[in-house]
Amino acid sequence: MTERISSSTLEIKDLDVSFIQGEKEANALRGISLSLKRKEVHSLVGESGSGKTVTSTCIMGLLPPQVARINRGEIFLGEQNILALEEKDQRKIRGKEIAMVFQEPARYLNPTLKVGEQITEMLRLHLGMDKGEAVTRALEILDLVGLDGGKRILGSYPHELSGGMKQRIMIAIAISCDPSFLIADEPTTALDVTLQLQILNLILSLKNRLDMGILFISHDLRVVRDISDWISVIYAGRIVESASKEELFSNPRHPYTRMLFESIPDADKRGKRLKAIPGKVPDAENIPQGCAFHPRCPIAEEICGSNQPETKDVESNSALDSHTAACHLIGKQWKN
Amino acid sequence: MEKLIELKNIEKVFKSHKLISVKKDDYVAVKNVSLDIEKNTIFGLVGESGCGKTTLARSVMLLDPPGSGEILFNGTNIAALSGKDLKPYRARMQIVFQDPNSALNPKMSVYNCMKEGLVNIRYPRDKIRFRINELLDLVGISPGHAERFPHEFSGGQKQRIVIARALSMEPEFLVLDEPVSNLDVSIQAQIINLLLDLKDEFSLTYLFISHDLNLVSYLSDQVAVMYKGQIVESAETEKIMESPLHPYTLRLFSSAPGQEKNELFEAEEGYSDGLPDGFTYFPPCAESLLRLIDTGDGHKVGCYAFNGS
Amino acid sequence: MEFLLFIVRRFLRLILTILIISTIIFFVIRVIPGDPALVVAGIDASEDDIQAIRARLGTDVPVAIQYTRWLGDIVRFDFGESMISGASVNKLIMERFPLTLTLAVLGIVLGIIVAIPLGVMSAVHRWSFWDYFGMVYSQMGMAIPSFWLGMILLLVFAVKIPLFPLFGSDSLKNLVLPAIALGFARAAVILRLTRAAMVEELSREYIITARAKGLTDRMIRYKHALRNAMIAVVTVTGIQFGYMLGGAIIVEQVFSLPGLGRLFLYAIYQRDFPLIQGGVVFIAVIFSLVNFAVDILYSLLNPKIRIS
Numbered sequence: 001m002t003e004r005i006s007s008s009t010l011e012i013k014d015l016d017v018s019f020i021q022g023e024k025e026a027n028a029l030r031g032i033s034l035s036l037k038r039k040e041v042h043s044l045v046g047e048s049g050s051g052k053t054v055t056s057t058c059i060m061g062l063l064p065p066q067v068a069r070i071n072r073g074e075i076f077l078g079e080q081n082i083l084a085l086e087e088k089d090q091r092k093i094r095g096k097e098i099a100m101v102f103q104e105p106a107r108y109l110n111p112t113l114k115v116g117e118q119i120t121e122m123l124r125l126h127l128g129m130d131k132g133e134a135v136t137r138a139l140e141i142l143d144l145v146g147l148d149g150g151k152r153i154l155g156s157y158p159h160e161l162s163g164g165m166k167q168r169i170m171i172a173i174a175i176s177c178d179p180s181f182l183i184a185d186e187p188t189t190a191l192d193v194t195l196q197l198q199i200l201n202l203i204l205s206l207k208n209r210l211d212m213g214i215l216f217i218s219h220d221l222r223v224v225r226d227i228s229d230w231i232s233v234i235y236a237g238r239i240v241e242s243a244s245k246e247e248l249f250s251n252p253r254h255p256y257t258r259m260l261f262e263s264i265p266d267a268d269k270r271g272k273r274l275k276a277i278p279g280k281v282p283d284a285e286n287i288p289q290g291c292a293f294h295p296r297c298p299i300a301e302e303i304c305g306s307n308q309p310e311t312k313d314v315e316s317n318s319a320l321d322s323h324t325a326a327c328h329l330i331g332k333q334w335k336n
Numbered sequence: 337m338e339k340l341i342e343l344k345n346i347e348k349v350f351k352s353h354k355l356i357s358v359k360k361d362d363y364v365a366v367k368n369v370s371l372d373i374e375k376n377t378i379f380g381l382v383g384e385s386g387c388g389k390t391t392l393a394r395s396v397m398l399l400d401p402p403g404s405g406e407i408l409f410n411g412t413n414i415a416a417l418s419g420k421d422l423k424p425y426r427a428r429m430q431i432v433f434q435d436p437n438s439a440l441n442p443k444m445s446v447y448n449c450m451k452e453g454l455v456n457i458r459y460p461r462d463k464i465r466f467r468i469n470e471l472l473d474l475v476g477i478s479p480g481h482a483e484r485f486p487h488e489f490s491g492g493q494k495q496r497i498v499i500a501r502a503l504s505m506e507p508e509f510l511v512l513d514e515p516v517s518n519l520d521v522s523i524q525a526q527i528i529n530l531l532l533d534l535k536d537e538f539s540l541t542y543l544f545i546s547h548d549l550n551l552v553s554y555l556s557d558q559v560a561v562m563y564k565g566q567i568v569e570s571a572e573t574e575k576i577m578e579s580p581l582h583p584y585t586l587r588l589f590s591s592a593p594g595q596e597k598n599e600l601f602e603a604e605e606g607y608s609d610g611l612p613d614g615f616t617y618f619p620p621c622a623e624s625l626l627r628l629i630d631t632g633d634g635h636k637v638g639c640y641a642f643n644g645s
Numbered sequence: 646m647e648f649l650l651f652i653v654r655r656f657l658r659l660i661l662t663i664l665i666i667s668t669i670i671f672f673v674i675r676v677i678p679g680d681p682a683l684v685v686a687g688i689d690a691s692e693d694d695i696q697a698i699r700a701r702l703g704t705d706v707p708v709a710i711q712y713t714r715w716l717g718d719i720v721r722f723d724f725g726e727s728m729i730s731g732a733s734v735n736k737l738i739m740e741r742f743p744l745t746l747t748l749a750v751l752g753i754v755l756g757i758i759v760a761i762p763l764g765v766m767s768a769v770h771r772w773s774f775w776d777y778f779g780m781v782y783s784q785m786g787m788a789i790p791s792f793w794l795g796m797i798l799l800l801v802f803a804v805k806i807p808l809f810p811l812f813g814s815d816s817l818k819n820l821v822l823p824a825i826a827l828g829f830a831r832a833a834v835i836l837r838l839t840r841a842a843m844v845e846e847l848s849r850e851y852i853i854t855a856r857a858k859g860l861t862d863r864m865i866r867y868k869h870a871l872r873n874a875m876i877a878v879v880t881v882t883g884i885q886f887g888y889m890l891g892g893a894i895i896v897e898q899v900f901s902l903p904g905l906g907r908l909f910l911y912a913i914y915q916r917d918f919p920l921i922q923g924g925v926v927f928i929a930v931i932f933s934l935v936n937f938a939v940d941i942l943y944s945l946l947n948p949k950i951r952i953s
């Protein structure tokens with residue numbers, strides 16, 4: 001077996017990424033910083049188009065090289081800046097150190113390869129197992145992700161399995177080489193509530209068993225509530241607020257975060273209008289000047305349209321944890 | 337209250353079309369569904385995907401070859417009508433599907449997409465442009481964007497356009513089949529607000545289909561829970577929220593994200609523990625035909641093991 | 646079990662197709678105005694001659710009876726005798742078929758050997774030398790008629806540089822140039838399709854998964870993408886093979902090969918109706934069999950199809 005690097009932190013520092021298409025430049029990430037420890041779930045929450053998937057594909061080293069340009073930033077796996085590695089060394093990290101689960105398992109599994117092959121090929125490549133060992137290990141993994149009837153499942157094709165089972169297979173593939181970090185990009189968005197809960201439970205139990213650090217991506221604050229230790233809110237390629245889960249839920253400070261909470265429908269709000277966030281996330285090609293959120297922000301003032309707010313520490317309910325937000329008017333009162 | 341829509345024993349079977357087939361694999365997607373929708377209310381239908389919600393919706397809209405059962409619209413059984421007799425009813429009920437992409441022709445501008453329907457109902461030609469602008473404005477799309485093509489709009493905007501097109505038929509009844517399931521929560525709220533405004537403005541009646549119980553309980557007056565093609569429980573929203581009776585309803589409630597949970601609820605297939613009094617075993621219910629029992633005040637629960645306690 | 650059922654279903658479809666085709670052939674020949682016997686007999690034949698020819702053709706009885714006989718013949722695979730040589734049509738076809746089949750197989754094999762690797766290379770290294778080469782090749786393949794290519798090949802490789810024999814059909818060597826002439830254009834079609842299919846598959850989401858697993862580019866291309874691309878490639882290759890049997894007729898002319906093509910061509914010149922009928926049905930059967938084989942192969946490659 002090859003030797004393990006086994007790092008205990010994954011740290012993204014000031015990541016800035018653009019997509020270049022002819023004359024146009026889409027500045028998808030504008031200085032993202034995130035840090036992830038093993039045994040911890042860090043959730044990244046924001047609307048579609050805010051840069052969540054670009055962040056995760058960049059960590060995996062999977063940005064399309066023809067169009068993507070990394071303007072700035074570093075990604076440290078332990079001591080090593082993986083962005084500076086050559087493709088062949090990055091490949092040894094992918095799947096083995098950092099693994100990823102995608103939103104739509106039906107499209108992200110190869111339709112013509114048996115599930116067994118899709119799991120074992122990685123074990124053979126990264127861990128140097130022979131076929132027999134790999135199958136034994138694959139059966140253990142299926143058990144771990146809560147799929148019984150292992151042999152039969154290994155011999156089936158993706159389309160023969162239900163949506164929930166397919167997502168379990170994606171997870172099985174991701175954890176098969178016992179990675180230190182798992183990136184889960186909206187793994188439950190395509191699933192119903194009951195299946196969603198099952199998958200969330202599974203991810204949580206795997207984290208505990210395998211001591212993984214998890215970057216969990218979602219557009220729905222409700223979904224991340226039960227599983228996160230830490231939450232960062234992303235808007236137009238920047239982290240606008242970051243705090244521990246308890247802190248963020250009890251004391252959201254950034255106007256965007258607060259509005260995300262308010263737009264959630266539930267029975268308590270019956271008869272009242274939902275507080276929708278007007279407008280939509282700006283295209284990465286067309287980020288507004290100043291605070292990118294200002295066209296949608298109910299408390300914006302003149303400064304918001306001209307100066308980009310710095311990320312600053314804000315008062316935290318808990319003395320231990322830091323709580324940061326990027327807003328000029330963090331203390332401003334607003335009525336609902 | 338006046339009933340606008342009454343469904344009586346709707347059943348829909350998908351026949352297998354195989355030339356030669358060892359076993360007959362007809363599939364009963366909707367079994368014996370009956371429900372009443374009152375005028376100017378929202379009737380919520382929840383259930384997990386594959387339980388038959390869309391099939392029921394399409395049956396109600398008479399989009400598929402009809403199954404059995406009656407569909408009363410203002411007292412007229414439209415399932416028995418055809419051709420010319422049916423046509424006026426077609427415009428009076430409209431449907432909005434989950435995926436606006438499949439509802440909008442990518443090669444047609446928004447204006448042309450909407451014009452089609454209006455021409456079809458013989459709307460005065462010289463007033464069509466004015467009408468389309470009015471409708472787009474109503475759903476929050478700038479009429480100046482009418483010449484754009486669907487791909488130039490975001491998911492939420494496309495859904496607004498689909499809603500505008502449905503409204504152009506001046507319907508009384510709208511079936512909304514997971515109209516916001518593909519959208520972000522923040523955008524969902526915009527569309528939900530729009531739908532609520534439109535309902536008030538035009539006295540509409542909605543059948544709102546979703547797998548999101550939070551959403552359904554936020555906006556509907558009545559809720560029915562569907563499981564494997566059957567309605568297992570139905571009641572006024574407050575009642576079903578306060579005292580859900582069917583184990584499947586309980587399970588849906590406790591799996592909804594954001595519900596306060598002391599510990600995570602282990603949702604497993606085929607559990608039988610922790611059922612409320614009056615129920616014995618749950619999975620077999622799915623196999624046999626349920627009888628809906630009224631437990632009082634229109635709170636109906638279907639369970640063949642319910643012993644009335 | 647599912648799979649067996651699938652094969653049975655496809656086989657029944659095959660039988661149905663053949664039945665329909667032969668019915669069409671029957672009516673095209675019988676029902677269109679003009680008595681075949683008159684055509685065969687020529688202008689100055691006597692009434693008796695014509696009557697005799699009608700008897701031989703079997704057109705002297707009502708159409709309904711002719712049709713039942715025809716179906717009977719088809720089921721027994723018996724098309725009677727050639728009006729010119731008197732030999733059984735089956736025997737004539739079977740004598741010539743092996744050559745045509747070898748030619749077509751050789752042509753398609755050559756086509757595949759050229760087209761699939763080139764198509765894959767073009768897709769994987771887009772805008773590289775190989776991609777441009779592939780583009781030029783497929784343009785030429787579409788534009789150059791096979792009889793012209795055949796003549797050029799003969800001129801260059803049999804006359805100027807006598808690498809291959811000019812005449813004859815007794816060794817494989819004789820078939821090389823005809824196979825190239827035949828396979829050239831088909832390869833162009835397969836090449837374009839392979840490239841398109843590979844490009845498409847490489848942009849699919851499961852490729853991202855494969856990359857996220859840390860697989861090598863080779864594994865991603867040849868194990869993951871190619872496997873899926875082959876589904877479309879096999880179908881088109883099968884259809885091309887069917888065309889090839891038709892194309893062989895012309896190429897056999899150019900190379901003076903005594904294959905089916907020449908047999909049928911002469912049958913048409915000489916108005917040998919039984920042979921024409923038999924030939925058309927035979928080609929139709931071969932076509933359907935190829936399609937049948939493609940269907941089976943397709944379903945083996947595409948696990949989804951077997952269920953539906």
Ligand SMILES: Nc1ncnc2c1ncn2[C@@H]1O[C@H](COP(=O)(O)OP(=O)(O)O)[C@@H](O)[C@H]1O
Nearest residue numbers: 019026028047048049050051052053054283284
């Ligand atoms: N390959 C690409 N080419 C150009 N723009 C892209 C590409 N991928 C993503 N983007 C842009 O980057 C922004 C962020 O996208 P994404 O990370 O997919 O959002 P999210 O995952 O949060 O929904 C969007 O504006 C999107 O249009």
Ligand SMILES: Nc1ncnc2c1ncn2[C@@H]1O[C@H](COP(=O)(O)OP(=O)(O)O)[C@@H](O)[C@H]1O
Nearest residue numbers: 350363365383384385386387388389390391392
């Ligand atoms: N045209 C069809 N032919 C056969 N089966 C179908 C067809 N449409 C739907 N079904 C089946 O009927 C069931 C219910 O589907 P659907 O009504 O779409 O569920 P939902 O909308 O609740 O997700 C599913 O099991 C589905 O596979």
Ligand code: SF4
Nearest residue numbers: 291294297304327328
């Ligand atoms: S900086 Fe201004 S516009 Fe941005 S979130 Fe704060 S108040 Fe709103």
Ligand SMILES: [Mg+2]
Nearest residue numbers: 052053185186
């Ligand atoms: Mg995304």
Ligand SMILES: [Mg+2]
Nearest residue numbers: 389390513514
């Ligand atoms: Mg549906």
